[in-house]
Amino acid sequence: MNRVVQAFLYAAFAAFVGYLSVAPAYQYADPEIAVIKLSLSHAAERVEACVKLTPQQINERAMKGEPINECERERLPLAVELDVDGATVLSLAAVPSGLWKDGPASVYERLAIDAGVHTITARLRDSARETGWDYAYSEEVSLAPGRYFTITFRAENGGFEFR
Amino acid sequence: MELIKRALAHAFARFEAVFEYAFGQRNTPFAWLGALGWYFYWIVAATGVYLYIFFDTGITDAYASVEYMTHDQWYAAGIMRSLHRYASDALVVVVVLHIFREFAFDRLRGRRFFAWLTGLPLLAFIYLCGISGYWLVWDQLAQYIAVATTEWLDTLPLFGEPIANNFLNSTTLGGRFFTLMVFIHIFGPLFMLLLMWVHIQRHSQAKVNPPRPLAIGTLAVLVILSLVFPAVSQGPADLDVVPAELGFDWFYLAGYPLLDLVPGGQLWLYLFAAFLVLAVLPWIPPAERVPAAAVNLENCNGCTRCFDDCPFGAINMVPRSDGRAYESEPVVNVNQCTSCGICVGSCPTSTPFRRSGPLQPGIELPDRSIADLRDELVAGTGETRVIVFACDTGDTDELEQDGVKVIRLPCVGMLPPSFVDFALARHHAEGVMIAGCAEGDCQHRLGNDWTIERMARRRDPYLRQRVDERRLCLSWLPRDSTRRRQRALAEFRVTLSEIDDE
Structure with missing residues (x-):
């Protein structure tokens, strides 16, 4: 047993643990860059529209305790696009959740972008239409360096919300 | 496989010779890695109980309570916080060495597979407890961990709405997920203790306490480290600000930078594959079946x-x-x-x-x-x-x-x-x-x-x-x-x- 070597090994262990517990630092993001976060969760229209029942049919079903609507469960994918200064930086089709694809589709994306003034346009299609968009919003925004800019969507509030 | 084991065993033998010279054969830390793991667990548990007394479990006040402990009560809770961190880090060190050493010395094959297999979920729990602990400080590092972890979890087809939405910006911040982390950080270690007990079930007179000189020496060095280099927070979390440079605990967070390089789903696959490989190691190759006594x-x-x-x-x-x-x-x-x-x-x-x-x-x-x-x-x-x-x-x-x-x-x-x-x-x-x-x-x-x-x-x-x-x-x-x-x-x-x- 050698106490001096022992002390050295203890010190080396402490230095190893102490150093790696905070260093080397990890550069997660460039502090000069802004980050856009796009997050939304929205249920698109159904692939097939619900069958419209007559009031008499609804009554009969209600009496029997049967469902009073007749719908296929599957929903359409959600088409989402994001443009920055006219250039499309994101374009995707989000698949509805659930085993039967009958739930809302979700999008969560992070995009790094140079800080400064930009025109940001967000578009969303939740119907079977082949051209055009059901929701679109555009705004000129000033993105501060090292800060998040969030884009969310609430159909009940009229669509996209920029913050 | 035999060659890898032999090379590793040789490397261990070389390295351990220095420790044997310093500590003597009976007290060399390498012969007590498992016991040191238990010892660090108890240090983490004891300091954790003390810290919990002063910790505010609400997301809005957590940071302030940790700051109070670190600065106002540095002589007690501050040291406890540092010990809590450094013992957790030391736990990772000895556990990783323990895994490699048991593999190198072929103490996992045949009828000894049980301890190896039951050790694998323990490894996962160590990380779960460690990462959830960093989350609770609710500083910039915690913010990064919260966002990166939830984004990674969202790559699994488990959640309807992205759970990362909980940390989208300062207006969406809710205490729901934070409370879950507090729960995990308290009950995770308790479940871990149960797993540790299962881990040694096939060992009679299991070595769960290191020799006294080693225990005293290790505790002393961790206390000195806590005094000289106390653990501190990295500025309060602000979900509107992008964390740029972070002081990283590489013992627990070394895998996180991979999330910037590899898609999350792919990383889950790699992690699963790594665990699968570890799980089948006791049978690669199968041990010769020697008749029992x-x-x-x-x-x-x-x-x-x-x-x-x-x-x-x-x-x-x-x-x-x-x-x-x-x-x-x-x-x-x-x-x-x-x-x-x-x-x-x-x-x-x-x-x-x-x-x-x-x-x-x-x-x-x-x-x-x-x-x-x-x-x-x-x-x-x-x-x-x-x-x-x-x-x-x-x-x-x-x-x-x-x-x-x-x-x-x-x-x-x-x-x-x-x-x-x-x-x-x-x-x-x-x-x-x-x-x-x-x-x-x-x-x-x-x-x-x-x-x-x-x-x-x-x-x-x-x-x-x-x-x-x-x-x-x-x-x-x-x-x-x-x-x-x-x-x-x-x-x-x-x-x-x-x-x-x-």
């Missing part, structure tokens, strides 16, 4: 010594089944027996002096019988001056030389002390050397401990008083110690010559 009831009086000495709890004592006047009999659990033979060494009927009938002790290894061992000892000993009983795992090939007969055993713990007496009393050798693993680091856990005690006449079966201790050499050395072993043998032969000259 077998009980010969006609020669067994149910003395329980084999039960007491089995390092893997593979022997149970049950009520006597053969109608003889003894209370109990041993039953070997073949799924737990590693065929180390330590039970044979503990059996008082394993004596080579027996003349009546065939030499068949109360318990023995079908592939390495005591009768064969006696025959090997007796055969052609005319020129033999020293008989070396050596572990199969030791580096004993180099001991073969004129006048030296090497008899290999699965573990030297298999050697009944009566064999030493027999070899000397019947003049089969002038000296007996027992060459085994390093003290406290027996390949079969307790073989050398029991042998030391048996030969020192402190543990039954005792070495007979008439044996001249100068003619018995106990050599406990780590792997890759061929030269030291040869030197020990040479010195022993000199001692024998001096005795003869007297």
